[in-house]
Amino acid sequence: MRLFRTLIAAATALAVTAFVAPSFAADDPGPAAYAKSLNGKRVMLVPLAMGFDLAQGWAHYLKKEVEAWGGTFETRDPNWVVDAGAQAITDAIASDTRPDVLIIHAPDLNSYSKLMKKAQAAGTYVLLVDNPANYPADAFVGSDWDKLGQLEAEAAIKGCGDNSSKKIGLVQGDQANSSSLYQYAGIMKVLEKHPDFQVVAKPDSNWDATTSRNVTTTMLQQHPDICSIIDFWDGDATGASAAIRDAKLDGKVFLVTTGGGEKAADCDKLNDGTYGAVVMTDLARQSGDMNAIIKFLLQSGQPAGTSHSYIYTLEKATTKADLKPDSCWDLKALQAEAAAK
Amino acid sequence: MAMIAIGWPNWRRLNQEGIVFAIAILLFAAAAIGLPGFLTADNLVAIVRSVSVLGILALGMAVVIIGRGIDLSAVAIMAMSVAWYLQLLNTGTSDGLAFAYVLAGVLAIGLFNGFLVAYADVPAIFVTLATGSFVFGYVRSQLITQDAVPVPQGHWVELLGGVRFLDIPVEVFVFAGLAFLFFLFLRYTKWGRYIYFAGDNPVAARNIGVPVRPMLVLRYVLSAFVALIAGLLTAASLHSINTRIVNSTLLYDIVLVAVIGGIGLSGGRGGVRNVLVGAALIGILLNAMTIIDIPLLYQNLIKAAILLGAIIVDGIINPRDEQTAQQGDI
Numbered sequence: 001m002r003l004f005r006t007l008i009a010a011a012t013a014l015a016v017t018a019f020v021a022p023s024f025a026a027d028d029p030g031p032a033a034y035a036k037s038l039n040g041k042r043v044m045l046v047p048l049a050m051g052f053d054l055a056q057g058w059a060h061y062l063k064k065e066v067e068a069w070g071g072t073f074e075t076r077d078p079n080w081v082v083d084a085g086a087q088a089i090t091d092a093i094a095s096d097t098r099p100d101v102l103i104i105h106a107p108d109l110n111s112y113s114k115l116m117k118k119a120q121a122a123g124t125y126v127l128l129v130d131n132p133a134n135y136p137a138d139a140f141v142g143s144d145w146d147k148l149g150q151l152e153a154e155a156a157i158k159g160c161g162d163n164s165s166k167k168i169g170l171v172q173g174d175q176a177n178s179s180s181l182y183q184y185a186g187i188m189k190v191l192e193k194h195p196d197f198q199v200v201a202k203p204d205s206n207w208d209a210t211t212s213r214n215v216t217t218t219m220l221q222q223h224p225d226i227c228s229i230i231d232f233w234d235g236d237a238t239g240a241s242a243a244i245r246d247a248k249l250d251g252k253v254f255l256v257t258t259g260g261g262e263k264a265a266d267c268d269k270l271n272d273g274t275y276g277a278v279v280m281t282d283l284a285r286q287s288g289d290m291n292a293i294i295k296f297l298l299q300s301g302q303p304a305g306t307s308h309s310y311i312y313t314l315e316k317a318t319t320k321a322d323l324k325p326d327s328c329w330d331l332k333a334l335q336a337e338a339a340a341k
Numbered sequence: 342m343a344m345i346a347i348g349w350p351n352w353r354r355l356n357q358e359g360i361v362f363a364i365a366i367l368l369f370a371a372a373a374i375g376l377p378g379f380l381t382a383d384n385l386v387a388i389v390r391s392v393s394v395l396g397i398l399a400l401g402m403a404v405v406i407i408g409r410g411i412d413l414s415a416v417a418i419m420a421m422s423v424a425w426y427l428q429l430l431n432t433g434t435s436d437g438l439a440f441a442y443v444l445a446g447v448l449a450i451g452l453f454n455g456f457l458v459a460y461a462d463v464p465a466i467f468v469t470l471a472t473g474s475f476v477f478g479y480v481r482s483q484l485i486t487q488d489a490v491p492v493p494q495g496h497w498v499e500l501l502g503g504v505r506f507l508d509i510p511v512e513v514f515v516f517a518g519l520a521f522l523f524f525l526f527l528r529y530t531k532w533g534r535y536i537y538f539a540g541d542n543p544v545a546a547r548n549i550g551v552p553v554r555p556m557l558v559l560r561y562v563l564s565a566f567v568a569l570i571a572g573l574l575t576a577a578s579l580h581s582i583n584t585r586i587v588n589s590t591l592l593y594d595i596v597l598v599a600v601i602g603g604i605g606l607s608g609g610r611g612g613v614r615n616v617l618v619g620a621a622l623i624g625i626l627l628n629a630m631t632i633i634d635i636p637l638l639y640q641n642l643i644k645a646a647i648l649l650g651a652i653i654v655d656g657i658i659n660p661r662d663e664q665t666a667q668q669g670d671i
Contacts, residue, residue: 051481051488051584079481080588175638204637208589209579214391218631221387222378235489238579242502246510246578264491335486 037299039070044099046088047129048107050077052235053262053331054130054283055105060334061287062103069295074099082107089115093122101125101294106133108176120305125297127290132178136308139293141286143258144312145179148279149186152230152256155277155317157194159254160227169219170202171212171231171240180204183232183258200226205236212239213246220247227254234259234266234278241274256317267328270320277319283329286313358603358615360654364647365622372629379632386509392598392624393512394571395591399598399616400523401567405560406599407527409540409608410458410465412564414450414473416592421480422447423572423582427490427498436496444569450476451565455558469561477587491581502577512574519567524613532556541609590641597644598623601651622647 043066047055059075066073076092078085089112092099102124106112113135116126120138128135130142156168170187173180184202191197201219205212212231220226220243229244231237237257244253254276259266261280269275289311300306318327373380398415405412422443429439450472457468481488492499504511527533538546539553547553576582602619604611626647630640 049488049585053487056487080585175636201631201634203631203634206589206637208586209581209583210394210575210586213579214387214627215631217387217391218384218628221381221384222632235583238581242579245503331487 034295034299035070038295041071041101041298042097042099043071043073043101043103043294044092045073045075045103045105045129046078046085046092047075047105048078048085048131049080050075051079053265054260054281056331057260057262057283057329057334058103058129058287058290060338061284062291065287065291066294071100082111086112086115089119093119093124098122099124100298101127103127103129103290104133104137105129106131106178109134109178123304125294125304127293129286129290130179132182136305138297138304138307139309139311141290141293141311142313143179143281143315144310145182146186146189147312148258148315149183149188150190151186151279151315151317152183152258152277153187153190155279155319156228156230156254156256157190157197159256159276159319160197164227165225166197167200167223167226168197169200169216169223169226169229171216171219171229171236172202172204173207173232173236174204180232187230205231205233205239207233207236209236209239209242212236213243214239216240216243217246220244220249220253224249227252228276229253229255231255231257233257234269234275237275241269261328263328263330264332266318267323270318270323273320277317279315279317280327281313281315289313357601357651357654358611358618361601361603361622361651362618364651365618365625368622368625368629372625372632376629376632379629384628386513388624388628389513389516390510391627392620393510393516394575395594395598395623396516396616396620397512397519397567397571397574398591398595399602399620400519400613401564402595403599403604403611403613403616404523404527404536405465405564406604406606407540407608407611408536408557408560409543410557410560411469411596411606412454412561413466413469413592414454414476415469415564415568415595416589417473417477417587418447418450418565419568419572419575420582420584420586421476422569423576424490424584425480425484427492427576427582428485430493430496431490447565447569448562451562452558454565455561458561459554459557473587477584481584485584488585489581489583492576498573498577499580501573502580510578512578515570515574519570520613520617527612532559536560537609539608594623597648601648 043062045059045062047058049055050059063073076088078088085107089102089104092102093115102119104112104116104126106128110133112133116135116137119126126137128137128140128142132140132142132145160166160168168191170184172184175181191199200223203215203219205215216229216239229240231240234257237255241255244250244255251273255274256277257275258279260283266275266278266280270278293309293311378384398419402412402415425446426439426443429442430436454469454472457463458465501511506514527536535546535551535556538551539556543553572582598619599616600606601622602611602615602617604615626644627640630643
């Protein structure tokens with residue numbers, strides 16, 4: 001009897017299993033695992049400042065993504081002050097609501113190295129965005145600044161043409177920020193291959209538009225036949241363009257710069273001829289890359305600081321000729337979208 | 342003492358202004374000989390232009406310093422007032438109304454600075470440091486959406502930037518005009534003269550019936566107003582204003598221009614000529630260093646070394662006046 005019962009039970013179990021199995025197959029384990037690893041996770045962005053296009057764009061796209069997978073997204077605004085950024089990171093690591101992922105926009109190669117180590121030791125994954133630093137973060141997402149410099153130099157050479165003076169002026173950022181140093185290295189690599197082109201001056205703007213205007217004015221007076229100027233950031237290239245305008249050299253000096261691809265900052269100025277070429281970062285895609293690596297890290301189960309990846313964003317020199325309606329993203333539209341919510 | 346310092350240079354007794362003037366002339370001569378393209382009309386205009394906004398701000402600062410004060414809110418007022426103005430325009434406020442708001446705001450901050458220093462007896466350095474931070478923080482967080490605010494296309498501020506007489510940009514004329522007005526004010530008006538008395542010895546000035554406190558308020562209002570003009574000129578040239586400038590070294594450069602020209606921080610000494618000398622030195626120095634292509638780090642080092650040298654020499658030649666110096670002086 002006992003045996004019979006057992007057999008029945010086994011048969012029932014078998015039947016049930018056979019019956020249930022197909023529904024197991026239809027139930028994708030992905031979403032549950034995804035939700036388990038991501039739900040309630042905290043992501044914090046500490047840019048150089050929240051007041052400029054790149055940071056506002058990243059914050060907009062990341063917030064949308066992070067909140068969609070059930071995480072919380074926060075930003076801190078050091079307002080260009082390195083110490084304030086360090087304080088924000090220190091507070092974040094020490095707080096009860098320590099972020100699981102910290103996205104840092106480093107002001108220079110070294111300032112935040114120790115803090116990033118601390119964050120990883122506490123279990124927070126560290127992402128570097130846009131500006132590289134001398135620290136093996138879990139991932140770097142941003143431009144390959146060397147390559148970006150090469151693209152700028154190629155655009156400048158093309159903008160000058162073969163029958164020009166072949167004189168190029170640079171308006172560098174500063175001598176501490178990696179984006180400035182690597183950009184310079186990239187430009188020089190290309191110019192080495194074109195020995196007929198020469199850099200006639202390479203002052204620093206310190207990322208300030210007035211300084212950029214003043215040094216460019218001097219540069220243009222010393223070398224009125226300059227055919228192209230490369231200014232290292234669209235945030236201060238308005239100064240270089242003012243100097244070109246004042247010297248009545250509009251259309252004669254091909255101004256190349258780089259930026260986050262914001263409409264008013266880049267596309268509008270390509271369109272009206274202020275800039276000849278802009279090496280633009282695809283900000284939405286860059287934010288998407290960040291989001292993907294964040295999701296990977298949070299699900300990987302690996303301790304912070306295990307792997308180090310470089311996720312370089314695709315860059316392209318855009319000129320007026322290849323402007324398309326979707327070449328730029330529109331900060332005003334994003335702000336209006338945020339305000340409408 | 343004050344009378345000598347604002348007259349023609351007293352060559353028998355070399356003061357800081359004389360030293361700086363001599364350095365400026367030497368630099369100018371060296372650059373004219375050694376640097377091709379330095380001694381051209383265009384470059385000389387560029388030099389003056391590059392220090393025009395700095396010089397205008399330094400004029401306002403000079404008046405405050407002569408009256409034994411300091412205005413650390415100047416750069417914040419300059420950048421934030423214009424940023425707010427442009428933001429109002431960009432969001433559709435009518436020009437007249439926007440300008441009225443901003444002008445009222447600027448004058449209110451000047452009055453507030455002056456009131457706290459004159460009537461609440463709070464040291465100027467703390468008052469203006471605080472109001473500067475407040476102005477920046479309030480405007481940045483409440484009134485504008487991002488660091489850089491563009492000038493609307495075709496607006497008069499944009500057109501102003503393109504104004505030229507004899508190929509000389511408009512800010513040079515504004516600087517020259519303001520310098521002349523400040524010179525007349527300080528030299529020939531009763532209230533201008535009173536500033537020296539109040540700066541040299543506030544207690545004595547009050548005892549002889551000088552309206553020390555209302556005049557103090559006036560100086561901060563004047564400084565705030567001058568900052569607004571400087572901001573408008575900056576926006577005119579660049580077609581936008583970037584509030585990041587508040588974090589830059591501009592404020593120190595303004596004090597540098599005033600102090601290096603020989604306006605003593607203890608008050609009562611100096612005038613417009615000192616500002617012009619200081620601005621000339623900085624302008625020539627920066628221009629020459631840019632032509633030689635000296636990296637920014639070294640430029641700052643050289644600038645700082647010259648300032649330090651001038652202050653040390655001044656300290657040796659013109660020792661502090663123990664009779665009127667008091668605790669809390671800067």
